[in-house]
Amino acid sequence: MTEQVDVLVVGGGINGTGIARDAVGRGLSVWLCEQDDLASHTSSASTKLIHGGLRYLEQFEFALVGKALAEREILLRVAPHIIWPLRFVLPHQSHLRPAWMIRLGLFLYDHLQRGRRSLPGSRRVRLSRHAVGQPLRDEFPIGFVYSDAWVQDARLVVLNAMDAVQRGARVMTHTRCVSARRSGERWLARLQSSNGQVTEVAARALVNATGPWAVDFLDEVAAEGHDHGLRLVKGSHIVVPRLYDHRYAYIFQQPDRRIVFAIPYEREFTLIGTTDVEYRGDPAHPRIDTQETAYLCDAVNRYFKRGIVPADVVWSYSGVRPLLDDDSGKASEVTRDYLLELEQARGAPLLNVFGGKLTTFRKLAEEAVDRLAPLLGNREPAWTGKGHPLPGGDIQDPGRLAEQLRATRPWLGEAMAWRLAHTYGSQSVRVLGDAASLTGLGEHFGADLYASEVDYLRRYEWAGSAEDVLWRRTKLGLHIGGEGAARLAAYFAKAAGAD
Structure with a gap:
C-alpha cells in the first residue's frame, strides 16, 4: 500500500524538523524521514549559540545579522527552558582591531534588530575591576561586554519534531529515502528503515533538507539536475575542565582574524x-585533528592566565557545515545565509535547502512553507513567529520551575532539579512521573540519570540508544563513567528485545 501525504521532508536536522513543524501547523499532512537519529550530525555539532553573528558585520552581512537578531528574540520566548541569555566578554587587542571598530560593530549589533529587544546592550569594561578580568592575562586592560543566547542545539531539533508530531506529522528516524521520482503531480518515494522494512510514499511535494548530503540526494536519490554547489566546512570543538568560575562567556580574536569562543559548559567544563x-x-x-586541537588550545592560551594543552581535553566533537559555495577564499568567510530553491517545472514541486545556520532555522522554515504551501492549495498564514512555545516551553523562568520541583519533591537535589527544568521545562513533571523518592525513579545509571528519564526519552523523543541519551538528548556522557554507560546500553538492549 502506498501512503498518501502532502509533504515529504527528507532530513531530520534543524531545517527539516523546522519545516515539518511549520507545514503541519498550517494544515498540511507531513512525513519526515531521517537516516540516523535526529540531530545526529551538523545540528548537534554547533557552538550552541543563538546569536546574530557579530563577526559577520565585518563581511557586511547586515541583513543576515538583523534577521538572526530578530530570530533570537522569538526563540528566547518559545523555548526558555533550552535557550537562555548569555553575556560575552571581548578582550581588546588593539593590533587586531581598533577600539573604535569594535565600538561601532557593537553599536550596530545592539541596533540592527527591529522591534522589541529583551537583552541588555553592550558596554566597555575595565577588566582589572571586573570579575571577568580575573582569568585573563594582565596585558588586557579593557574589554567589551555584549549579549547573545545559549541553546541546547540537539534538543531544539527534537522539540521541533515533537511539536510537529503533536500537530499530526509523522517522524521516522533511522529511515533512509532510497529513491524518489516524479510521477505526474506526485513524488513516489521509497523509505527503508534500519531493519529493512520498506514504505512507499506518494507526496505532493518533496523537501530536500539533507544538509551536507543535499547535492548527493539530488544526484543519487532524486536524479535531479542542479546549479548549486556546497562547500563543506568542518568545525571542531573541545571541552576541558572549567577554566573560570563565573557565568560569562568569552570571544577571543585570533591573529588570523577568526574568533574562538570559550563558554561555560555543563557546570563543570568549558567549551x-x-x-x-x-x-x-x-x-x-568528521573528527577533530591534532592541528585543530592545537589551534584551539593556542587560542585560549593567548588570553587566559591558566594555559591548557591537548591532554586537558576531556571530549571533542566535529560537524560539517553545508555552506553555499560563494567563491570565498577562506572557509571562515563563506556566507552562513541560506538559499531555498523551488523547482516545479517538471511536475510535483521539489524544494531544496542549501546552507543556513541554527539561529535562523525558524525563518528559513517559514519562508520555505510560504513558497511551497500555495502550490498545494494551502494559503494558511505563517504562525511560528507568534509565540507558540515548543514542548516544555510554556514557562517563564526555568529557575523558578526548578524551585517548584524541589518544593514539591524535597528529595530532588538542587543540581538535578536545575538540569531537569533547563532540559524539559514543563515536561519535567512527566519525566518524574509519580515517583515519591529517588528510588521511585527506577534504575540509577550514574550522575542524576534514572530509568524514568530514559523511558521518557524512549517513548517521546525517539531515543534508541545510550549515545542518543548521553550525547544528544542530554550531555550526561560527560558525567557518567564507562560502567554507567555500559549499563545504560544494556538497558536499551533489553528494552529493544521487549519491543
Whole structure:
C-alpha cells in the first residue's frame, strides 16, 4: 500500500524538523524521514549559540545579522527552558582591531534588530575591576561586554519534531529515502528503515533538507539536475575542565582574524570552539585533528592566565557545515545565509535547502512553507513567529520551575532539579512521573540519570540508544563513567528485545 501525504521532508536536522513543524501547523499532512537519529550530525555539532553573528558585520552581512537578531528574540520566548541569555566578554587587542571598530560593530549589533529587544546592550569594561578580568592575562586592560543566547542545539531539533508530531506529522528516524521520482503531480518515494522494512510514499511535494548530503540526494536519490554547489566546512570543538568560575562567556580574536569562543559548559567544563577547515571526507564521520586541537588550545592560551594543552581535553566533537559555495577564499568567510530553491517545472514541486545556520532555522522554515504551501492549495498564514512555545516551553523562568520541583519533591537535589527544568521545562513533571523518592525513579545509571528519564526519552523523543541519551538528548556522557554507560546500553538492549 502506498501512503498518501502532502509533504515529504527528507532530513531530520534543524531545517527539516523546522519545516515539518511549520507545514503541519498550517494544515498540511507531513512525513519526515531521517537516516540516523535526529540531530545526529551538523545540528548537534554547533557552538550552541543563538546569536546574530557579530563577526559577520565585518563581511557586511547586515541583513543576515538583523534577521538572526530578530530570530533570537522569538526563540528566547518559545523555548526558555533550552535557550537562555548569555553575556560575552571581548578582550581588546588593539593590533587586531581598533577600539573604535569594535565600538561601532557593537553599536550596530545592539541596533540592527527591529522591534522589541529583551537583552541588555553592550558596554566597555575595565577588566582589572571586573570579575571577568580575573582569568585573563594582565596585558588586557579593557574589554567589551555584549549579549547573545545559549541553546541546547540537539534538543531544539527534537522539540521541533515533537511539536510537529503533536500537530499530526509523522517522524521516522533511522529511515533512509532510497529513491524518489516524479510521477505526474506526485513524488513516489521509497523509505527503508534500519531493519529493512520498506514504505512507499506518494507526496505532493518533496523537501530536500539533507544538509551536507543535499547535492548527493539530488544526484543519487532524486536524479535531479542542479546549479548549486556546497562547500563543506568542518568545525571542531573541545571541552576541558572549567577554566573560570563565573557565568560569562568569552570571544577571543585570533591573529588570523577568526574568533574562538570559550563558554561555560555543563557546570563543570568549558567549551572552546570553533575551527573552520575545508572538508572532503564523509560528512557522517568528521573528527577533530591534532592541528585543530592545537589551534584551539593556542587560542585560549593567548588570553587566559591558566594555559591548557591537548591532554586537558576531556571530549571533542566535529560537524560539517553545508555552506553555499560563494567563491570565498577562506572557509571562515563563506556566507552562513541560506538559499531555498523551488523547482516545479517538471511536475510535483521539489524544494531544496542549501546552507543556513541554527539561529535562523525558524525563518528559513517559514519562508520555505510560504513558497511551497500555495502550490498545494494551502494559503494558511505563517504562525511560528507568534509565540507558540515548543514542548516544555510554556514557562517563564526555568529557575523558578526548578524551585517548584524541589518544593514539591524535597528529595530532588538542587543540581538535578536545575538540569531537569533547563532540559524539559514543563515536561519535567512527566519525566518524574509519580515517583515519591529517588528510588521511585527506577534504575540509577550514574550522575542524576534514572530509568524514568530514559523511558521518557524512549517513548517521546525517539531515543534508541545510550549515545542518543548521553550525547544528544542530554550531555550526561560527560558525567557518567564507562560502567554507567555500559549499563545504560544494556538497558536499551533489553528494552529493544521487549519491543
